[in-house]
Amino acid sequence: MPTRQVVKINPLNAESPLEALQAPVTSTALHYVRTNFPIPSIARAQYALSVTGAVAESRSLAYDALRHMPQHEVTVTMECAGNDRLGLYPLPAGEPWRSGAVSTATWRGVRLRDVLDMVQPHDDALEVVASGADRGPREDADSPHDVTFERALPIAAARHDDTLLALEMNGETLLPEHGAPVRLVVPGWYGMANVKWVTQLRAVTEPFTGYFQRKRYVYREHTGERAVTRTLVKSMIVSPATDVTLKAGARCVVKGWAWSGHGDVARVDVAVGGGDEWHAAELDKPVGEYAWTPWSFETPTLQPGRLVLRSRATDTAGFTQPDVAEWNALGYGNNAVRPLVFNVQLT
């Protein structure tokens, strides 16, 4: 039985194993988990979502109230902004993610827009701040040192048709590590926007400056800072698995996924070995509007020794995976082309 690969046990941070990523939709038990603090335990009977701030009328919504509103479903490839941090040089501090902090799941819940319509945000509302129930100390926080996980979403993204307050994941009631009872799902955005254990929504008229908005999840570069928002175009190879010995004298069908938060996947190219010779892979239908696109490529006949494969995706917005990611101090958004190494043997 494959299990998640633990990156940190407390608080829990764990990657999806490759076996799980070979499926179009990742099994719930193997979906990657990223937490900043201990997982809050919230009984559904006690749960309340406070919707407040720059609104006509504040509301408090019980779990059952959300459950009885119209439900919508969306299949999303979600990636941690720190995925592939281990590929950045010099290695930034932060969880040392390899390539498994990405997964795909089908989420079901209430449109955030429907909830906002109930409270009628003021016309000058700029963002919706979602607060999780998770909190804890952070040495570099302004006093007080305990901070809550809170993230602001621009009002347009909050009002988007497919931004959900999810109650279910892959057809089952949400699990604690995935944000039970209720989490935000923001298709196309890196994981940090998908606030878990969300207990408060607050419309604000000024840009939010909380710890996780300004001290974390920013591309801190030599030239300044930019917010981490949508998922950058990326691809991964999931078959063959790198621990499998390939057979010399045969061709090999390489399979993988590609995704982007900026548009659809326009093309994927594959390189066999080093150098600059790229070949177009074949694309199949995406797993969902916001989920990854499967691709495949057949190699030439394999020679015994070491085989290196690289894949490179391009999205319809015109972005292509770079050879080297822009280094940033906190290590986010590494979508660089990554060589995978395979062993080829004569049988």
Next chain:
Amino acid sequence: MPTRQVVKINPLNAESPLEALQAPVTSTALHYVRTNFPIPSIARAQYALSVTGAVAESRSLAYDALRHMPQHEVTVTMECAGNDRLGLYPLPAGEPWRSGAVSTATWRGVRLRDVLDMVQPHDDALEVVASGADRGPREDADSPHDVTFERALPIAAARHDDTLLALEMNGETLLPEHGAPVRLVVPGWYGMANVKWVTQLRAVTEPFTGYFQRKRYVYREHTGERAVTRTLVKSMIVSPATDVTLKAGARCVVKGWAWSGHGDVARVDVAVGGGDEWHAAELDKPVGEYAWTPWSFETPTLQPGRLVLRSRATDTAGFTQPDVAEWNALGYGNNAVRPLVFNVQLT
């Protein structure tokens, strides 16, 4: 039984496995092998070394003639110039070496200087060109397309006390894959200078411009080209092995090697995790004047999850391993700091 890790089977290119690199001197059977062409088969009885060019008197030396000259011994850490090519982005063409194209061996043979003294190179001799018996086609060679592996050594390096024509390796007669019957050993230089199957030495008064001098083994950068010569300062972690699960709640003693072709190892620093916090490792006595220096470092108590370790060597010439190696088109001299990832579990 550990075996060499084959990178290419024909011609043979293979790395030393980690188990073999945990010993101060690498076992002969597991010393890395880099070849450009099929391994020549040369009977010792038929062997002759032609020493010619800008010399007072050309000579041809039989194997036995070399064997009866004074023998010297030197222990050398030898590294392929392409070692860690897989860590360069974008990945250059060429053998996709990981970190095992480095090994340490004790070589025994004749001083190249003693042979040169027999033929008396002219005062204006600039270089000594060593030709191997290995040859084959190269598409990008000037016509004719068949090229011989030949490398020039500056006369001063050729005359150095410890530059040998080696007949033995680790106390045994040289094996075919390591250059039998006779190979050049040039302590402190990358592998390509250590010409195998050497059958001719030629003193020249103009800079040599052969294929392997000008079309290969050059740092081809955006700004121009530089020759690949001495080994850049580097370190590697050999214990714990990355496939071993470490025990949470205990400290861990990290061990490794550091080497440089530009001087002695002055210091090694270790970082536990990402970021910029480095701690001095303890150095022990080098394995030989031209062999790697052992170092060790004790981590703090390990937490369950993923542990990342990095080591960074500095030599007495003042060179330190960089965070990112200077990219070059042929992929040589990657001595950048390399993060190693370990799994830590509660028992």
